[in-house]
Amino acid sequence: MVIAGIMSGTSLDGIDVALCDFNTEADSMEFKLLVANTYPFQRTTRQFIEKVINQEISVSLISNLSALLSELYAQSVIELCVSAGISLSKIDAIAVHGQTVYHQPTAVTMGEHRVRSTLQLLDAPLLSHRTGIKVLFDFRSADIALGGQGAPLVPIFDKAYFRNRDKDMICLNIGGIANITCLPAKPEQRIKAFDTGPGNMLIDLAMKYYFSKNFDDKGHVAETGTLQHDLLMELLSNGFIFKIPPKSTGSESFGQHFLAKIVSQHYLAEDVITTLTHFTVESIAHNIESFCTESGIIIVSGGGAANKFMLKLLHKRLPDFAISTSDTWGIHPDYKEAIAFAYLGLLNIMRLPANLPEVTGASRRTILGSRYEM
Amino acid sequence: MVIAGIMSGTSLDGIDVALCDFNTEADSMEFKLLVANTYPFQRTTRQFIEKVINQEISVSLISNLSALLSELYAQSVIELCVSAGISLSKIDAIAVHGQTVYHQPTAVTMGEHRVRSTLQLLDAPLLSHRTGIKVLFDFRSADIALGGQGAPLVPIFDKAYFRNRDKDMICLNIGGIANITCLPAKPEQRIKAFDTGPGNMLIDLAMKYYFSKNFDDKGHVAETGTLQHDLLMELLSNGFIFKIPPKSTGSESFGQHFLAKIVSQHYLAEDVITTLTHFTVESIAHNIESFCTESGIIIVSGGGAANKFMLKLLHKRLPDFAISTSDTWGIHPDYKEAIAFAYLGLLNIMRLPANLPEVTGASRRTILGSRYEM
Numbered sequence: 001m002v003i004a005g006i007m008s009g010t011s012l013d014g015i016d017v018a019l020c021d022f023n024t025e026a027d028s029m030e031f032k033l034l035v036a037n038t039y040p041f042q043r044t045t046r047q048f049i050e051k052v053i054n055q056e057i058s059v060s061l062i063s064n065l066s067a068l069l070s071e072l073y074a075q076s077v078i079e080l081c082v083s084a085g086i087s088l089s090k091i092d093a094i095a096v097h098g099q100t101v102y103h104q105p106t107a108v109t110m111g112e113h114r115v116r117s118t119l120q121l122l123d124a125p126l127l128s129h130r131t132g133i134k135v136l137f138d139f140r141s142a143d144i145a146l147g148g149q150g151a152p153l154v155p156i157f158d159k160a161y162f163r164n165r166d167k168d169m170i171c172l173n174i175g176g177i178a179n180i181t182c183l184p185a186k187p188e189q190r191i192k193a194f195d196t197g198p199g200n201m202l203i204d205l206a207m208k209y210y211f212s213k214n215f216d217d218k219g220h221v222a223e224t225g226t227l228q229h230d231l232l233m234e235l236l237s238n239g240f241i242f243k244i245p246p247k248s249t250g251s252e253s254f255g256q257h258f259l260a261k262i263v264s265q266h267y268l269a270e271d272v273i274t275t276l277t278h279f280t281v282e283s284i285a286h287n288i289e290s291f292c293t294e295s296g297i298i299i300v301s302g303g304g305a306a307n308k309f310m311l312k313l314l315h316k317r318l319p320d321f322a323i324s325t326s327d328t329w330g331i332h333p334d335y336k337e338a339i340a341f342a343y344l345g346l347l348n349i350m351r352l353p354a355n356l357p358e359v360t361g362a363s364r365r366t367i368l369g370s371r372y373e374m
Numbered sequence: 375m376v377i378a379g380i381m382s383g384t385s386l387d388g389i390d391v392a393l394c395d396f397n398t399e400a401d402s403m404e405f406k407l408l409v410a411n412t413y414p415f416q417r418t419t420r421q422f423i424e425k426v427i428n429q430e431i432s433v434s435l436i437s438n439l440s441a442l443l444s445e446l447y448a449q450s451v452i453e454l455c456v457s458a459g460i461s462l463s464k465i466d467a468i469a470v471h472g473q474t475v476y477h478q479p480t481a482v483t484m485g486e487h488r489v490r491s492t493l494q495l496l497d498a499p500l501l502s503h504r505t506g507i508k509v510l511f512d513f514r515s516a517d518i519a520l521g522g523q524g525a526p527l528v529p530i531f532d533k534a535y536f537r538n539r540d541k542d543m544i545c546l547n548i549g550g551i552a553n554i555t556c557l558p559a560k561p562e563q564r565i566k567a568f569d570t571g572p573g574n575m576l577i578d579l580a581m582k583y584y585f586s587k588n589f590d591d592k593g594h595v596a597e598t599g600t601l602q603h604d605l606l607m608e609l610l611s612n613g614f615i616f617k618i619p620p621k622s623t624g625s626e627s628f629g630q631h632f633l634a635k636i637v638s639q640h641y642l643a644e645d646v647i648t649t650l651t652h653f654t655v656e657s658i659a660h661n662i663e664s665f666c667t668e669s670g671i672i673i674v675s676g677g678g679a680a681n682k683f684m685l686k687l688l689h690k691r692l693p694d695f696a697i698s699t700s701d702t703w704g705i706h707p708d709y710k711e712a713i714a715f716a717y718l719g720l721l722n723i724m725r726l727p728a729n730l731p732e733v734t735g736a737s738r739r740t741i742l743g744s745r746y747e748m
Contacts, residue, residue: 044485055432062436063476063493068484102437110442111418117441117500119433123491124744125516142499142746370498372516372744 001349002034004077004133005342006096008069010250011176012049014040015076018338019086022346029160029343035084036335039076045069052101052121062101062121069099070123074130088132095136095345095369097337098122103140105149117141118150124372134373136345142369143355148362151248155181155193155359156347157340162329168296170288170321173336174304176201177249178284181359182292192292193359194245197238197283198254200303202276205259210269216277219309225274228267235262235279245291246361280304281313294320301326305333344368375723376408378451378507379709379716380470382443384624385550386423388414389450392712393460396720403534403717409458410709413450419443426475426495436475436495443473444497448504462506469510469719469743471711472496477514479523491515492524498746508747510719516743517729522736525622529555529567529733530721531714536703542670544662544695547710548678550575551623552658555733556666566666567733568619571612571657572628574677576650579633584643590651593683599648602641609636609653619665620735654678655687668694675700679707718742 001024007016016038023030041049048065051057073096081088098120107114124135140150158171158181171181178199182192200215207213207221216222236242238258240249262272288298298321304310305325315323326333347354353365375398381390392410396403415423422439425431447470455462472494481488498509514524532545532555545555552573556566574589581587581595590596610616612632614623636646662672672695678684679699689697700707721728727739 042485048484052433055434057431057433058429059426059431059436059476059493060429060478060482062433063478063491064482064484064489066493067489067491068487071487071489102433104434104437108434108438110422110438111416113442113445115438115441115445117437117497119437119440123515123519125512125742126491126519129516129519129740137744138499138746141497142503142748145497145500145503366503367748368499370511370744370746372512374516374741 001092001346002090003342003345004091004094005338005340005345006073006076006094007338007341008097008099009175009337010100012041012046014038015073016335016338017076017080018335018342019080019084019091020339020342022343024350033332033335033339034086035080036332036338037080037083038334039072039079045072049099049101066121066123067126069121070127071130074127077131077133091133093134093136093345093349094127094131095341095348096122096127097139097341098137103150105144116144118144124370128372128374132374134371136348136369136371138370139341139344139354139368142366143360143362146362146364146366148355148357148360149248150360152179152181152193152359153344153355153368154337154340155191155356156354157343159183159191159356160343161331162299164297168293170292170296170298172284172298172300174199174280174300174302174310176204176251177254178280178304180284180288180292184293190358191356192245195248196287197241197249198280200307201251201254202259203273203280205256206263206272206276209259209263210272215303216273216307219277219307221270222274222277223309225268225270225272227278228271228275231262231265231267231275232278232282235275236282241283241286246359277307277310278313281310281317284314285317288318288321296321298323299326299329300324301331301333301336303334375466375720376464377716377719378465378468379712379714379719380447380450380468381712381715382471382473383549383711384474386415386420388412389447390709390712391450391454392709392716393454393458393465394713394716396717398720398724407706407709407713408460409454410706410712411454411457412708413446413453419446423473423475440495440497441500443495444500445504448501451505451507465507467508467510467719467723468501468505469715469722470496470501471513471715472511477524479518490518492518498744502746502748506748508745510722510743510745512744513715513718513728513742516740517734517736520736520738520740522729522731522734524734526553526567526733527718527729527742528711528714529565529730530728531717533557533565533730534717535705536673538671542667544666544670544672546658546672546674548573548654548674548676548684550578550625551628552654552678554658554662554666558667564732565730566619569622570661571615571623572654574654574681575625575628576633577647577654579630580637580646580650583633583637584646589677590647590681593651593681595644595647596651597683599642599644599646601652602645602649605636605639605641605649606652606656609649610656615657615660620733651681651684652687655684655691659688659691662692662695670695672697673700673703674698675705675707675710677708
């Protein structure tokens with residue numbers, strides 16, 4: 001079964017598409033990544049999305065942006081297939097996350113009612129008609145309807161693909177925020193999944209501020225600076241890092257506002273990058289040691305997998321763990337989320353539940369995703 | 375197959391639910407209306423929807439209102455089943471229109487793109503989880519994706535239920551706006567469906583203005599007044615009535631603003647009600663005669679079906695037509711739209727296309743509706 005997974009995350013950098021060929025006969029989860037690519041958003045598109053997220057919106061913008069994004073998703077799938085010489089008719093389904101513009105898993109009052117909701121923009125019939133492929137979408141609402149957080153959804157993929165009977169496995173995704181899925185070797189032990197703190201977000205923002213660059217390529221800048229211990233202590237005193245999971249965070253905690261307090265202290269630019277890299281490593285390491293396991297295998301994905309200096313620090317800080325990037329396990333670090341959504345699509349088609357109540361807090365397991373089919 | 379059709383229209387009066395038992399073995403469309411009811415919106419709910427329609431919104435309101443409405447849809451289905459002693463497990467699917475808050479079938483520019491979209495608020499997984507029933511929804515987007523207007527959708531129900539080889543049939547729905555589906559006896563003739571002008575909207579507004587009543591019960595007030603010919607001529611000079619179809623209209627044309635020009639002329643209250651009733655009748659009659667057929671059977675549904683005086687005038691004005699209300703054909707006049715949506719749900723389940731390109735303008739027929747199933 002060939003499924004195109006589409007992820008466009010809150011980083012607003014673009015549309016990740018991963019074409020996955022699943023072996024539905026295999027006992028364990030088996031698939032081949034046929035091809036994958038990222039299609040960047042144009043500036044105007046990013047601005048439309050930012051407007052909605054910042055609540056400067058009209059209902060027409062919500063409705064028309066859903067259509068626009070679906071046209072772009074369709075273009076991305078078509079371009080990927082054309083570039084790879086794969087016929088669209090070979091694709092069984094598109095599993096698409098949609099663009100999150102609102103996520104409120106804790107109840108708010110509306111009139112006499114208490115409601116909880118999440119909103120991913122998408123026009124599924126449009127995407128389906130432009131590609132000729134059936135579309136699976138809205139993967140978070142069912143879990144929220146059952147009292148869950150509607151997130152994280154990737155752990156079921158981690159469980160199916162990485163769980164190992166001999167070793168504790170930790171899937172570490174270093175995106176803007178860093179998150180981990182802890183997969184204990186013992187089947188009776190609970191799977192945990194939560195955010196550990198900043199991933200690349202603060203480093204990226206500081207690189208932009210000091211060097212007008214988007215990120216610290218391979219960690220070269222961090223390698224040249226000197227760790228500032230007092231600054232690191234100050235950063236770690238942030239309440240989130242030592243908080244007991246489940247927990248989640250975002251740019252509201254580790255974004256521009258957080259960085260502003262650092263740059264006002266007049267450290268050397270390189271030293272800030274170095275110290276922020278240590279901060280990310282220390283927050284990841286602390287959370288793994290305190291809340292997951294004392295030894296095991298760490299599999300790194302996300303943009304941070306390319307930061308060689310960060311991985312070197314992580315090796316040093318966690319000597320009892322084997323650390324490798326997800327590509328050595330057959331998962332391209334940049335497309336793990338898009339691949340995971342293709343897998344969520346597969347579970348929907350196979351009519352299998354896809355939420356893990358132990359990590360989302362939902363009252364029970366359920367099938368995730370709605371479907372439009374011509 | 376038992377399907378619950380749910381309609382909540384732009385009148386914002388509440389949620390119509392119709393439980394329909396379709397005979398899927400029959401050659402022609404056959405069904406039994408098991409039970410139906412209207413569940414009025416609370417004032418706060420109506421205000422939330424009005425806010426969104428009037429573009430005084432936030433993305434949180436859009437998201438949370440979708441959840442709220444879905445909770446209310448679920449309550450309505452559950453209450454209807456409890457009151458009728460029907461087990462929820464007997465219902466095969468819920469086919470729900472959702473609450474329209476935006477409808478833009480003509481293209482608008484977004485960045486470098488031209489997009490067309492419609493937005494019906496709904497949280498399908500939530501509705502499904504509260505009722506335990508699979509949910510069919512978003513019936514308009516696929517037709518719009520194919521270049522159609524996404525409306526009207528009821529004509530395929532009219533065609534399946536009312537079309538007759540011997541007589542031209544006209545399905546006349548007198549809601550706030552009046553619309554007709556013209557079903558020619560000859561199968562080679564095209565089906566037409568369009569708005570004819572005001573239905574009860576102006577009469578209702580005038581009843582509220584003059585008598586603080588919501589509507590003219592059975593047409594009793596209109597019966598006591600005198601037709602003011604000069605006012606009727608003025609009303610008919612409105613461009614819409616004589617316009618060639620396809621055409622559609624709404625409260626922006628025949629609402630408060632239109633009424634304000636009438637009440638400023640100091641006619642007697644009863645005479646205004648009488649003349650507005652004649653206006654509705656004349657606009658319906660003209661459109662049927664000019665754009666449908668010279669004789670046939672008119673089947674009336676909607677709130678106007680209860681206005682005996684209006685029906686009497688229509689009889690007099692169209693002597694070559696047989697006129698009856700839809701209940702004599704087995705369709706409760708108040709629940710025709712909810713029943714039609716149950717039928718659209720049936721077509722989705724049977725994987726049959728449900729748009730009529732001849733009335734919507736779409737480039738081809740397609741399956742309408744997305745699905746969430748636990």
